[in-house]
Amino acid sequence: MSRIKGCFAQLKEQHKKALIPYVAAGDPNPDITVDLMHAMVASGADIIELGVPFSDPMADGPVIQKASERALVYGTSLSDVLAMIKVFREQDNSTPVVLMGYLNPIEIMGYETFAKAAQDAGVDGVLTVDIPPEEADDYVPALKAHALDPIFLLSPTTTKERMRHICEYASGFIYYVSVKGVTGTSALDTSEVAQRLKIINEVTDLPVGVGFGIKNAETAAAIGKVSEAVVVGSALVNLVEQNAHDTLGNDKIIKDISQVLLSMRAALDA
């Protein structure tokens, strides 16, 4: 069983919801990433979503754009990110890791080369923001051949018919983008999300995670009531930004992010 599938199965047994933090690899410097990943697991993260920095993050708001820019100052490449995960796996062989990013770095590496390297590094799922199933006829088989779950997005504009189509390509879990907009957008409407999730659950048996707009323990808990997983990104990356220019910032970043995750964990489990 894949780590992601195993993780959701176990959580279901315990009647718990998955907490999925997002941070950009290499932000604000490459030294922090592996330590931060371990700290997030210790603070209640079930799955880690690791952003692969890209020069043109078209679907991200200012907070995650700047995270990419900070990471690219150090030239953090896709290969570097895979190397970080390899180090993470030396101590943690159970927490699923999902890469989140844009297609071009994968395209340049080559789908097959990438998928093999990602499997070797211990990656479990890949969420590429700018590849819809329409363009994924080579991409999905390459991932699946290397036991990687292709994670796809559904959005408020996705019709039911399209949902069916997308879910045929997806495995691991489905990521529901809760608002029309880029990452870091506020104004999340819990009751509307609940309605959409009802439709998604009619279409697929895959667990559904909800992201975009989850800011704190309160919103996490509200969304956790209606979905199997909550993804929290910009709220954490904001904490990176606040300490990015401090030489002793890494410890503070890890402490701040851990604290927020602990509060979200508690709220989700309450």
Place this chain on the structure above:
Amino acid sequence: MTSDSQTEKKLSDMPDDKGHFGQYGGMFVPETLMEPLEELKQAYFNYMQDQEFLNELDNDLKNYVGRPSPLYFAERLSRELGGAKIYLKREDLNHTGAHKVNNTVGQMLLAKRMGKTRIIAETGAGQHGVATATVAARLGLECVVYMGAEDIQRQALNVYRMKLLGARVVSVESGSRTLKDALNEAMRDWVTNIDKTFYIIGTAAGPHPYPALVRDFQAIIGRETRQQIMEHEGRLPDALVACIGGGSNAIGLFYPFVDDHDVSMYGVEAAGHGLETGEHAAPLCAGKPGVLHGNRTYLMEDRHGQIIPTHSVSAGLDYPGVGPEHSWLKDIGRANYVAVTDEEALSAFHELTQVEGIMPALESSHAIAYVKKLAPTMDKEQIIVVNLSGRGDKDIHTVATIDGIEF
């Protein structure tokens, strides 16, 4: 169907229904944009066959833009270069001074039919931003133009023009603060405000259906050229030349000729300080295929797939990608892609101004610079049509600064 029908397939039949030109093009966008793009595709397919829509478009092109634009025989330039006869397709004489308005008039009509009330655009040199602000003013629609902070500096005059026209110009501070970042920001706006917003892309790039749609609105350039050259010369030209930023003025001229295999085509990219310096904006000449801004195409990128900074003296060519149809025309060998440096373009700017009394945009000057190389290699009987995509008034400041002149 026999296998013959395969070989009879015309080059002009592209793209396929998923927006692919061979391996290029497509729809590489976040899920939220798939439905809006589908809606746009439907509207575009329907209205491009709707006689009432086409009549309204024709009427606007004639009476608002001032089409047809003349095809002018540049007799003195031809004589000086001592080779082929050179004709200039005078897109510089259009309302707002460039070919960009052909596309904004068309997309604005689509926006109106689709009931959208808010218009957004990206701009580099500011020509597309001005052309968008112009048509938005005419319809009284809200208009937001995204422009890289760097370009706002370089093209201050056009920024003010847009403001006079009632548009809000948003300075984009992310990334390299140029056209590519303005495009990212416009996409982000679109994702956020899709219900009432129409995104008018300014070049033949972006996700399907934009490359086809922009081409079809710009193809008026090539259709007129065909008719006009028949009137002047009684035959088709031997060569077409156009500059390439995202590729809209070039594809507009080329497209009606793609199935005429005797007509050769030259797309001219910006070699900046020289291809060998890496400081240029010539993805077709010196880049490799990748995925950016919703389509697969030639890009300027590093070995990790990060998009790299570009350089050109001309803001309208300063873009690391190119429309996907050009990538395909390059790979199948139907069109040739070449590059000229800043210096060559500036020299062509001065030469055309002095020899013909026509001041070209710095973008168009790249096309003229290549004609200066090509024409002397051809016979006096042969014909070149070069797309004079815009007028040079917007660039006077840049040229003066380079010449060391302060106002």
